[in-house]
Amino acid sequence: MALKQSLSFKLQQKLSPQQIQLMKLLQLPTIALEQRIKEEMESNPALDEGKEEEEEDISFSNDEDYDDKEKSEAEQDFNFDDYINGDETPSYKLTANNHSQDDEDHQVPLSGGDSFQELLEKQLIMFDLDDDDYEIAHHLIGSLDESGYLRRDLTSIVDDLAFTQNIITDEAHLNLILKLIQQFDPPGVGARTLQECLLLQINKSKGHSLLLMNAKEILENYFEEFTKKHYDKIIDRLNISEEDLKDVIAEILKLNPKPGNSLSDSTKVVQNIIPDFILTIVDDQLELQLNSRNAPELKVSKEYSEMMKGYKEAKEKPSKSQKDALMFVKQKLDSAKWFIDAIKQRQITLITTMEAIIERQKEYFLEGDETLIVPMILKDIADEVDLDISTISRVVNSKYVQTPYGTFLLKTFFSESLSTDSGEEVSSREVKKILQDAIEDEDKKKPLTDEKLSKLLNDKGYNIARRTVAKYREQLNIPVARMRKEL
Incomplete structure (x- = not known):
């Protein structure tokens, strides 16, 4: 196949680096923006913190116009392209940088302290074990999940030890060795099931009270009835009163179903929520402001501006090092200006969008009643502020x-709409609030089923099916009626 060249015209839209930078800044919360x-x-020495001083404006591009009356003769004769043109190629053109400053860098935060497995291994060295048993115990500890459970069956672990550690052993x-690990703290670690985990903790409890x-007895012989809340069967078979069963249930609920988490709590990273907006009510009027950490004062470095001005006023032909320095200064000044503009545009976009949200949810923000939240989707706000839906997102x-x-x-203020019997559009958030209140006020001995909750909402004028009630209940992390039953 012969090679050939041809000319063709193509029109396409591309985001500029400044637009990409703005999009990345928009999605950052306050703490990440800081x-x-x-x-x-x-990374940019031309960017300083503080208010911009009202001084002579320094050009960031060749196309920017100047007031001829305020420019000196040297400035009028200055041409940036003529200044740097020459036979020598600036060194910055010979370097490659494939990493943008705006690239998202997803890093896992590190925390101090021993891990869950390390804390168990510290307890292991207190026992006198031979080399093989120590390796077996070490392997079992490494097989525990973050909750402290051994999820793999012993047969598979026997095979693993034979193939990977060359240790021949059996399930017995x-x-x-597993029983030894189950003696470690916290109680319940090394269990294979929830039932075994709770029993390990009960057996470690001090005392031999009837409770x-x-x-x-319940955990050993009536665990299925206990988990399904068949309390009547337990009362009949153990021949105890309802009050005694309440005390037993309270004692069981004190146990930790995930003992591994109790050791890893100290190593978890705690993230504080920093609000991006602060909304206050003054004389029945809503006042909105950005968090001060969200609206920093930035300016272009005065030293770099004066450095640029000095290069402009110089009349002698620049050397190669001076050309490279000039290109570096101009690049950093442009970058600083673009970043400041992007921060300002971000603040304007945030305020405009939040004001539109407040206007739609004004009654809620004045009263605080969740039932006053009106239906609202991203498209509603996008149409109102004349921005793209992706920007609002x-x-x-x-x-x-x-x-x-x-x-x-x-x-959380965005929700779908539902129709009432009168044809009025209401927010799904309002329906969830009514649903949650109904479940909180129900008789816990006879909790409301999804069917009864659906009928209750229909009686109030909300056209909602049972499967929709089940969906909202799951979104609210509320269990089914059987699991909400109490004595």
């Missing part, structure tokens, strides 16, 4: 607003 600004200031010996004996993503009623994630 870190992003620090990183930019560290493996079970003995503990009944709890152990970036604004509400991971952003919080501090109100007199608490701090909320912005996207």
Whole structure:
């Protein structure tokens, strides 16, 4: 196949680097924005913190117009392209940088302290074991999940030890080593099932009261009835009163179903919520402001501006090092200006979007009653502020607003609409609130089923099916009626 050249015209749209930078800044919450600004200031010496001083404007591009009356003769004769043109190629053109400062860097935060397995291994060295048994115990500890359970069957672990550690053992010996690990703290670690985990903790409890004996009996012989809340069967078979069963249930509920988490709590990273917006009510009027950490004062470095001005006023032909320095200064000044503009545009977009949300949910923000939240989707706000839906999505993503009623994630104010008998459009958030209130007020001895909850909502004028009630209940993390039953 012969090679040939041809000319063709093609029209396409591409985002500029400045637009990409703005999109990335829009989706950052306040705490991440603060870190992003620090990183930019560290990498760009032309960017300073503080208010911009009203001084002579320095050009950032060749196309920017100047007032001829305020320019000196040297400035009028200055041409940036003529200044750097020459036979020598600047060194910056010979370097490659495939990593953008705006690339998202997903890092897992590190925390101090021993891990769950390390804490168990510290207890293991207190026992006198031979080399093979120590390796078996070490392997079992490494096989525990983050909750402290051994999810793999012993037969598979026997095969693993034979192939990977060249240790020949059997299930009986493996079970003995596992029993040893189950003596470690916290109680319940090394269990294979929830029933075994709770029994390990009950057996470690001090005392031999009737309460503990009944709890152990229920966990050993009536665990299925206990989990399904068939309390009548337990009362009949153990011949105890309802009050005694209540005490036993209270004792069992004190046990930890995930013992591994109790050791890993100290190593978890605690993330504090920093609100992006602060909403207050003054004389029955809503006042909105950005968090001060969300609206930093940035300016272009005065030293770099004066350096650029000095290069402009110089009349002699620049050397190669001076050309490279000039290109570096101009690049950093342009980058600083673009970053400052992007921060300002971000603030304007955030305020405009939040004001539109407040206007739609004004009654709720004044009263604090969740039933006053009106249906609202991203398209409603996008049409109102004349922005793309993707931009609104970036604004509400991971952003919080501090109100007199608490701090909320912005996207929680967006909800679908439902029709009432009168044809009125109401928010699904309102229906969830009514559903939650009905479940809180129900008789816990006879909790309301999804069918009864659906009928209750229909009686109030909300056209909602049983499967929709089940969906909303699951979204609210509310269990089914059988699991909500209490004595």
